Amino acid sequence: MLQFTKSSISEMSKVFRLNLINSCTGYKSANLIGTKSPGGISNVAVFSSVTHLGSNPPLLGFVIRPTTVPRNTYENIKKTGVFTVNHINSSQIKDAHHSSAKYATDISEFDKTNLQEEYLDGFFAPFVKNSNIKMACEFTNEYHIKENDTLLFVASIESVYVADELIQEDGWLNLDKANTVAINGLDGYTKPTLLDRFKYARPDQKIQSFFENDT
């Protein structure tokens, strides 16, 4: 095995370090965050840090660096309080990656990519039309991560939209069927295939698949 120590990491070229450290934590979620400025300019940008924070109340978080790329996302959320989270599916990966380009504030990425905006149930922020799972979110709070001057944005999930065939009887969404992708590093897009789903683990009991019959 290769070992990279903290001092060798600090001496790497910037690109090598970015690639290594962005891929060593494992797969990331792949979402498009949709926002709109108070003046009506919509924005959409790829985020790989959206993370589940809790179910009751339904909460998610994501990390943002206010001074770098997704500046419009940051400003629109701070000004309007709302945004959408839209799963990237395998047919959208080129356009999703394109949304990370630094377009000027007065340009909507919806006009520069094949991603289409749609508005649902009067929510102010735009959703992404072909995403199979999407959420309307309301900003609740930001936490300053002092170690590297980033922000953890926390938001409540106000609505979840899912294509009918994706939801199982027990509420679980089959992301494989949704063609949702996962991100590897900064720029690798992957398509996961379901291996198995397991029942709740209890001490000293064999792990059982959901798809096995109880005998």
Added chain:
Amino acid sequence: MLQFTKSSISEMSKVFRLNLINSCTGYKSANLIGTKSPGGISNVAVFSSVTHLGSNPPLLGFVIRPTTVPRNTYENIKKTGVFTVNHINSSQIKDAHHSSAKYATDISEFDKTNLQEEYLDGFFAPFVKNSNIKMACEFTNEYHIKENDTLLFVASIESVYVADELIQEDGWLNLDKANTVAINGLDGYTKPTLLDRFKYARPDQKIQSFFENDT
């Protein structure tokens, strides 16, 4: 499309809500966190919230609820300041899921599963032997998420270990080759396959694959 509003989410059965809200944010990283108590009892537990926070300095975060399942992880990190993060690969998914069972504090999950502990370069916390990518981490800080009383643990990456064949010339780790899995919801384990890797996106330029020749 089905819509679940905030009020319908609050009225769902607990299990349905847990499954829906845990899967609607997309794929999650799949890691085993290894710790050891000051008294020498090792612990390993599956975590799906490990997230990249920054590259320079190399930082990661994960979410923990001190009062519920991974209590030993919480206490060991608070007492010793160190832990390891180990990618779950496709051959380990049953054992990884088993590590989420509530064993008593004096029992090591390494003794109850087929996961094997190993110690590298004098680091106090145990690594997981067959993981292809693993990290030694030092706790730096915790942030209290007041919305739901969880904690974001932030840690510096002190060392990264990777199997030789996984690293590309530019530092990117091929997680597909590593057989690293991604988690869908609370209990679904998936194996991602690389679709493509894209070059840095610039305004008004076509997105190019890393695997295309420049022409």
